[in-house]
Amino acid sequence: MDRKHFSLVTEPWIKVIDENNREQEISLETLFRNAAQYRQLAGEMKSQDLAILRFLLAILTTVYSRYSAEGQVYKWQNIDEKSFKFQGKRPERDLLATWENLYNQKKFTSELFEYLQSYANRFDLLDAETPFYQVTREEYDSLVPKTKSVGNGKGTVAVKQINRTISESNNKPDIFSPNAPLHKDDVSFSELTRWLITYQNFTAVTDKTKVKSKEKFSVSKGWLYDLDPVFAVGNNLFETLMLNLVLVPQSVRLGKNVFTQRPAWELPALDYIQLRLDNNFPQNIAQLYTTWSRAIHIEWNGNRPTIFSAGLPKLDNEDAFLEPMTTWKVKDKEPIKPTLRWLNSLGRAMWRNFGQYISTQNSNGVQPGIVAWLNNLQSKNMIQPDFSVHLATVGLINDGNATSQSPAAEFADEMRVNADVLFDKDLTDAGWPTRIEETVVRTQKLGLYLSYFAKNVANLRGLSPSVQTDFANQVTAEYYSQLNVPFYEWLASLSSQDERSMRINEWNEKAAYIVMETGQKLLNTATPREIRGQIKDEKLENIFIDYRIFKASVMKTIKNG
Secondary structure (H helix, E strand, O other), X not given: OOOOOOEOOOOOOEEEEEOOOOEEEEOHHHHHHOHHHEEEEOOOOHHHHHHHHHHHHHHHHHHHOOEOOOOOEOOOOOEOOXXXXXXXXXXXXHHHHHHHHHHHHOOOOHHHHHHHHHOHHHHEOOOOOOOOOOOOHHHHHHHOOHHHOHHHOOOEEOHHHHOOOOOOOOOOOOOOOOOOHHHOOOOOHHHHHHHHHHHHHOOOOOOOOEOOOOOOOOEOOOOHHHOOOOEEOOOOHHHXXXXXXXXXXXXXXXXXXXXXXXXXXXXXXXXXXXXXXXXXXXXXXXXXXXXXXXXXXEEEEOOEEEEEEEEOEOOOOOOOOOOOOOOEEOOOOOOOEEOOOOHHHOOOOHHHHHHHHOOOOOOOOOOOHHHHHHHHHHHXXXXXXXXXXXXXXXXXXXXXXXXXXXXXXXXXEEEEEEHHHHOOOOOOOOOHHHHHHHHHHHHHHHHHHHHHHHHHHHHHOOOOHHHHHHHHHHHHHHHHHHHHHHXXXXXXXXXXXXXXXXXXXXXXXXXXXXXXXXXXXXXXXXXXXXXXOEEEOOEEEOHHHHHHHHHHHHHHHHHHO
């Protein structure tokens, strides 16, 4: 290897789209100095962008929990100027003031760049003693059994395996890879850095090597892999960073000191891994955003890396309310956990789970931390009432195989809602959040009637029960695909000044038209067998009778709505 250093602070490695819609590759320092000039992150995958966004937020959260927007050390804490570490109390007011001042001045302060320089060695991909997101050879050998040491050449993962556009193991080639077979393991330093961050967040469990431990443990598949992520999107990268910069998280109300930020790179690697072996859940957002799933060591042969990887323990996700970027699964008498996406939910749009994103009269009462944070900002007039809240979700879904959990698909979606609608204080039947959630439920009820009708048609065709279900799912998927764009447009157009019943009826009519049009297609393509029908329980059943029942159910639901 010709190079001895690759500094994330000064070397270009982050992909962005600038304000002229051109792709650029920039350094950490350049990004933070000019964040308002970039539209968005633009890596190889949207899920990679999310992993890097959280890495960037870990840096910002750490710095601005220690220094105000005026560059002053907060009065309620003492700081070591060399380590940038402190022990704080409950500084909500000061932190909110810092957020507001940064947001209004539309740029980050010199303390951020001083912090990057002070930890420059930890942000160096090739550093001999503290390589970025890695352990040294000596540390790796001390963590794994002797048979798995670097010298034995076992426990490696290929570049093509951590590259999530390929995700190929040696046993199962990816024939649809974007790279030719001879170049699947080619990687630049900048690309490797992006995939290294992504791999720590979305890992799977195919590795055969684990760090040594007195207690047995389940290997982490990556913290982000276990979430149904949600985050805010701004008009430019600076806004996106600021809207997701949660300086006062929900877990404050639990009485925890979550202000002492300690990202993974501020701890010696072996100390950090010991915390994981001791089953210590991260106590602050910066540490959560920089959670490792693997102890990784990279050996270099020229510019080609050999990546050694040892599994770390899975984090306990019960009641993990420190995590701001997830929806929550709430069941009676069970611990609250982050929602997890599965392959069968791949095509399910965000709006269909509206009640998981905001508190309504009928919801489970646990909203994502990022939504609670935006609500807090809006209630304190730090963002305007008519501010368009742009929420997005993106992530990877595993293959459902317990022994691999390899990435099978990527999902992404987004929705916009005006802040005065989303954060309407009226949570009764008359409030916007409850009215929207009821509208979503009603719209999905129409989909259920369509599914019944489609299944009856499939039965008249003489299809087997499993094929009937597949056919019904296909028909309802078409219904929802036609709904997505108009529903998002309707949702984004809502205002606190609207006459609510009129706007609800406007959508009801649209949904009824689409569901009836979808049902009409089945009627128009009826075969003689479906028209002739069959005798069931001494009654005639044919497609016309089934259609009348379907139409009556739709009209009754809309009328009652």
